[in-house]
Amino acid sequence: MRGIPAFAVDGPEALFAEANRAYQEQRYQEAIEAYENILKSGFESGAVYYNLGNAYFKRRELGKTLLNYERALEFIPRDADLRANYDFARSMARDVNGNGREDFFLARFAEQAGLLFTRNEYAWAGLFFLGVLAALHLMSIFLEWSKRSRQILAGVGVFILMCYGYLGGMHYQFFIHRAILLGDASALFEPREGATTHFQVYEGNAVQLLKRQDQWSKVTRFDGKEGWVPFDCLERVHFNRKIIIKK
Amino acid sequence: MKKNVFSRLNRVLMAVFLVFCCVSFAWAEEIAFRVDVDRTTVELGSYARLTLTVTGVEGLPQPIELPEVDGFESRLIGPQTKVSIVNGQYSSSYALVYYLYPTKTGQFEIPAMALKIKDQTVQSNPITLQVVSSSVAPSAGEGTAGGAAASSGDSAQQKTLQQSLSERLFVIMGTTKTEVYVNERLPVTVKLFVNNLDIRNVSYPQIDASEFVLEDFEQPLQYEQVINGIRYQVVEFKTFGYAMQSGNFELGPVRESCQLAMKDPNQQKRSGAFFGDDLFGDLFDRNYVMRPVTLESEFLNIKVKPLPDDGKPVSFSGAVGKFALEMTVSPVQVKVGDPVTVRMTLAGNGNMRTADLPALKENSEFKVYEPQIALHGNVKTSEQVVIPRHDKVEQVPSVSFWSFNPEKESYEQETVGPFALEVKPLEKGEQSQIVGLNRAGGFSGGEQDKLGKDIGFIKDRLGPFYRFSYRSWRSFSFLSILIFVVVGWVSGCLWHQFHAKLKTDERFARRLRAPHYARHGLLTAKQFLQQKDTKQFYDTVYKTIQQYFSHKLHMSPGDISAASIQDYLQGARIDAEVMNALKRLLSDCDAIRYASAHFDNNRMIQAFQDLQYTIDQVERKCR
Numbered sequence: 001m002r003g004i005p006a007f008a009v010d011g012p013e014a015l016f017a018e019a020n021r022a023y024q025e026q027r028y029q030e031a032i033e034a035y036e037n038i039l040k041s042g043f044e045s046g047a048v049y050y051n052l053g054n055a056y057f058k059r060r061e062l063g064k065t066l067l068n069y070e071r072a073l074e075f076i077p078r079d080a081d082l083r084a085n086y087d088f089a090r091s092m093a094r095d096v097n098g099n100g101r102e103d104f105f106l107a108r109f110a111e112q113a114g115l116l117f118t119r120n121e122y123a124w125a126g127l128f129f130l131g132v133l134a135a136l137h138l139m140s141i142f143l144e145w146s147k148r149s150r151q152i153l154a155g156v157g158v159f160i161l162m163c164y165g166y167l168g169g170m171h172y173q174f175f176i177h178r179a180i181l182l183g184d185a186s187a188l189f190e191p192r193e194g195a196t197t198h199f200q201v202y203e204g205n206a207v208q209l210l211k212r213q214d215q216w217s218k219v220t221r222f223d224g225k226e227g228w229v230p231f232d233c234l235e236r237v238h239f240n241r242k243i244i245i246k247k
Numbered sequence: 248m249k250k251n252v253f254s255r256l257n258r259v260l261m262a263v264f265l266v267f268c269c270v271s272f273a274w275a276e277e278i279a280f281r282v283d284v285d286r287t288t289v290e291l292g293s294y295a296r297l298t299l300t301v302t303g304v305e306g307l308p309q310p311i312e313l314p315e316v317d318g319f320e321s322r323l324i325g326p327q328t329k330v331s332i333v334n335g336q337y338s339s340s341y342a343l344v345y346y347l348y349p350t351k352t353g354q355f356e357i358p359a360m361a362l363k364i365k366d367q368t369v370q371s372n373p374i375t376l377q378v379v380s381s382s383v384a385p386s387a388g389e390g391t392a393g394g395a396a397a398s399s400g401d402s403a404q405q406k407t408l409q410q411s412l413s414e415r416l417f418v419i420m421g422t423t424k425t426e427v428y429v430n431e432r433l434p435v436t437v438k439l440f441v442n443n444l445d446i447r448n449v450s451y452p453q454i455d456a457s458e459f460v461l462e463d464f465e466q467p468l469q470y471e472q473v474i475n476g477i478r479y480q481v482v483e484f485k486t487f488g489y490a491m492q493s494g495n496f497e498l499g500p501v502r503e504s505c506q507l508a509m510k511d512p513n514q515q516k517r518s519g520a521f522f523g524d525d526l527f528g529d530l531f532d533r534n535y536v537m538r539p540v541t542l543e544s545e546f547l548n549i550k551v552k553p554l555p556d557d558g559k560p561v562s563f564s565g566a567v568g569k570f571a572l573e574m575t576v577s578p579v580q581v582k583v584g585d586p587v588t589v590r591m592t593l594a595g596n597g598n599m600r601t602a603d604l605p606a607l608k609e610n611s612e613f614k615v616y617e618p619q620i621a622l623h624g625n626v627k628t629s630e631q632v633v634i635p636r637h638d639k640v641e642q643v644p645s646v647s648f649w650s651f652n653p654e655k656e657s658y659e660q661e662t663v664g665p666f667a668l669e670v671k672p673l674e675k676g677e678q679s680q681i682v683g684l685n686r687a688g689g690f691s692g693g694e695q696d697k698l699g700k701d702i703g704f705i706k707d708r709l710g711p712f713y714r715f716s717y718r719s720w721r722s723f724s725f726l727s728i729l730i731f732v733v734v735g736w737v738s739g740c741l742w743h744q745f746h747a748k749l750k751t752d753e754r755f756a757r758r759l760r761a762p763h764y765a766r767h768g769l770l771t772a773k774q775f776l777q778q779k780d781t782k783q784f785y786d787t788v789y790k791t792i793q794q795y796f797s798h799k800l801h802m803s804p805g806d807i808s809a810a811s812i813q814d815y816l817q818g819a820r821i822d823a824e825v826m827n828a829l830k831r832l833l834s835d836c837d838a839i840r841y842a843s844a845h846f847d848n849n850r851m852i853q854a855f856q857d858l859q860y861t862i863d864q865v866e867r868k869c870r
Contacts, residue, residue: 012709012712044713119719120719124719127728130733137736141739141740
């Protein structure tokens with residue numbers, strides 16, 4: 001309940017229960033609307049995105065399904081149900097590589113590592129490591145540790161800093177420019193109707209957003225190919241940040 | 248105990264019998280007399296190796312004498328005896344080796360020789376030898392490429408030389424059948440014959456066979472063979488081919504690539520001029536050059552007959568040959584929904600790639616899965632999982648395999664099964680191992696295709712939820728802790744640095760302590776001022792000035808004088824008024840301490856104020 005005024009608490013929970021009821025009664029469209037209403041009220045949670053992804057899946061909207069699962073990953077990245085559903089939904093998308101699943105094992109590791117923690121956990125973990133590092137450093141100078149011990153401490157500090165930076169960077173990279181295709185589309189060489197097709201992207205594929213021009217978005221695929229697709233055929237995973245897209 | 252003794256006795260007798268059989272076989276081995284040479288073309292100045300071999304004897308009752316051969320001088324090198332037992336086959340031979348040195352060019356014949364052994368006369372084969380001039384002939388043991396190496400010489404000798412190489416290195420392709428059915432196995436043998444040449448890097452043969460599918464060659468065999476009195480090293484490759492359609496076709500020719508090791512004439516020239524042959528050249532192949540050679544054989548004419556339509560069964564899948572089908576079922580006692588593995592093994596001498604193993608089909612009794620098929624040489628295996636749907640199932644049905652037997656020229660059927668199967672019903676409350684199979688048997692409608700493939704259920708608890716704009720690193724608690732950590736860290740570092748300087752920098756430490764001494768002196772002086780104790784007051788004032796400036800200037804108290812203080816204050820640009828006040832103070836102190844002067848209370852107050860003023864000004868301007 002962090003950061004939420006008391007009067008607002010009942011609202012999302014009531015909406016959530018109502019949406020779940022609709023889902024269980026297989027009224028998936030109503031469930032989707034109810035979950036969306038929670039989001040429109042200004043609140044978000046992993047469970048809401050997860051259930052919304054499930055509801056879209058039942059409606060056979062694979063793009064929206066993956067979009068909401070990826071949003072849920074920001075809140076409950078280690079949730080086994082989410083991981084299972086996410087992997088299953090990804091396996092149903094055409095052109096699996098296009099979903100960002102890397103072939104190189106280090107790249108796969110990096111992707112998985114970046115999804116280990118939520119952004120808030122990364123923040124608190126960073127603060128914790130900073131405190132520990134400060135305490136150890138002060139101990140080393142006041143207790144007059146040997147030069148070797150201080151060198152080891154510095155090495156460990158640098159290593160932790162690098163790991164933290166790497167994981168945080170991966171997390172940032174995964175979410176910040178990522179967008180999911182909501183339908184099949186042709187990526188064109190130029191942002192205009194009738195331009196030559198460069199490659200095809202399919203519903204549920206993940207792309208990186210590069211820039212926006214009028215009603216077109218420039219995207220890059222998993223293999224580095226770039227092309228222009230209509231702006232309304234994709235949606236950013238991290239939609240509530242005021243960055244990136246230059247109109 | 249008795250039984251054991253008899254058993255051992257039986258074994259001993261059996262061994263003795265086997266040895267006796269072998270020896271008897273050796274005695275019964277046929278006696279033969281053979282003459283062979285290592286080449287049929289010899290150049291002048293070289294020699295040919297001739298071997299007289301008698302098989303079936305361990306020693307000769309009489310010596311063999313080589314008759315006089317026109318055009319050659321002979322020299323006996325020595326006898327050779329060979330005894331071998333291969334797969335229980337005992338064989339022995341006795342041989343005499345001669346070197347034949349030609350004395351003139353021409354064609355000469357070694358006549359047939361007769362030898363009498365154990366009342367038996369055996370006769371050898373005659374051999375014809377060609378002697379050519381040494382200027383064009385391939386030298387023995389040097390492995391020259393015959394005519395290719397000879398760039399000069401008359402055409403007759405050139406022709407002879409070409410024939411010589413083609414006799415010493417050639418490839419032959421053969422088969423045991425010239426008429427086969429479509430997809431019938433056709434054995435193909437390729438033999439590479441080498442006579443006294445250094446051949447290396449022999450590749451697998453390439454056969455032109457556009458109408459045939461050939462299997463990979465087996466591991467080649469190597470052995471010796473004597474043809475027309477010439478001993479050859481033979482490399483034999485075996486494979487099988489299958490005709491794809493009917494008609495008259497040519498199989499081959501076969502091409503065989505290898506490298507011929509030839510002595511490098513340049514290397515010989517270089518090394519031979521002074522020291523003769525290069526000792527290490529042979530060891531490391533420096534004296535040889537490799538010449539690639541491609542040999543080609545004749546092609547074979549093969550007639551391919553179509554499979555007869557009469558009696559061709561509907562389920563015939565194209566297997567031609569002799570096949571044997573085996574099938575096992577395990578376990579044979581199961582419950583409804585338990586998997587049963589059906590294994591089939593098909594072995595035969597046909598084209599296994601086109602022989603399709605039979606498989607069980609889905610029906611009301613069994614749910615079946617796709618069989619896993621594997622091919623290992625001439626054996627094809629399959630594993631298929633079937634699941635009984637209900638407890639009425641009593642057997643796994645039989646399966647049939649049709650093939651065409653080319654020897655009998657008819658279609659044959661192999662049938663295995665049925666196999667009895669005991670299927671028990673599920674007990675009350677027991678779940679089937681197979682998802683989707685209901686207790687009554689059978690699968691639950693259209694869900695069959697979705698087994699194990701669906702998403703997990705929704706979450707019924709909202710869990711922690713946040714405002715859209717919420718970021719933990721913007722919260723008050725996070726920022727407070729961050730500031731606390733950073734401030735604490737920086738403060739700790741600064742504090743440690745300050746104390747480290749106090750310990751190591753004495754000037755800094757004394758300057759820092761100077762105001763402390765000044766404050767203490769002023770308090771003491773004030774007490775004496777209130778007590779109107781003039782002497783003690785001025786003593787204290789003097790000590791305060793001395794201590795304060797000695798710390799401030801990092802000097803010993805004894806070195807403090809009006810002059811040293813004046814130098815310091817002038818350097819620090821202190822007002823002249825301060826200097827005057829200090830001078831007055833020091834003068835008054837000297838007057839009291841050394842001249843026993845007496846000052847009234849006002850002057851003491853003035854002195855106290857001067858002391859305060861002086862220290863205050865110095866602290867302000869000389870930090």
